[in-house]
Amino acid sequence: DGGITQSPKYLFRKEGQNVTLSCEQNLNHDAMYWYRQDPGQGLRLIYYSQIVNDFQKGDIAEGYSVSREKKESFPLTVTSAQKNPTAFYLCASSIGDSPYEQYFGPGTRLTVT
C-alpha cells in the first residue's frame, strides 16, 4: 500500500536538544511538506520541497531545518533555536502539479520539557 509514514508517533525531548522527525513516502510524489499544528489551530507551513535537493521556507521556518536528498524522504530537524517546539508535526506530499491535494502522514507529537 502506498502512503506516508512518520515516526515516531510520540517523541519526548529535553529543552536544548535537537531532534529529527522522519517522513517517508512511497507515492512517488515530487513535492513534500512539513506543517506544525497547535491545539485549536490550523496547519502552518514550516518548509516545503518541490524536487529533490531543493526546498523553500514556509511561514514559520525559524528554528527548523530540512533536507531532501531522496525523493522518498524529507526529514525535519527541530533545533534548540525553536522557542516553542512542543506541537503536532505533520508531513505531507503531493503530485507535482497538484499542490492543492496533499496526502498527510499520521503525524508526530513532540513534547519538549
Next chain:
Amino acid sequence: GQSLEQPSEVTAVEGAIVQINCTYQTSGFYGLSWYQQHDGGAPTFLSYNALDGLEETGRFSSFLSRSDSYGYLLLQELQMKDSASYFCAVKGSNDYKLSFGAGTTVTVRA
C-alpha cells in the same frame, strides 16, 4: 499574505445538513481546498474548487464564488463519523504553498 476565516464550531444532529463557510483574503488566488481531520488524526483531502460553482462528491459538496472571496463546504445526511474538524485552505500564489484556516469543529449528535 493570506487570511482565512471560518466558524470555530458547529453542532448538528444526525441526518441534518451543515454548511461551513470560508472567507479569504489573498493577494492572488488559484483555488480553495477542503480537508477533514478527525481528532488526533491526519488531515484528508475532500475537495478543490478553482472555478466558481458547486462541486458535488457524494454527501459532501463544495462551493466557490471568486468574486465574493467566499466558499463553503456542505455536509449532507450527517453521520456520527462526520464529527471532525474541517479546514479550508487557499492556494494564493503560483507556488506549492497552501494557507489553512483555523478549522471548524463539527459535532454530530444522535
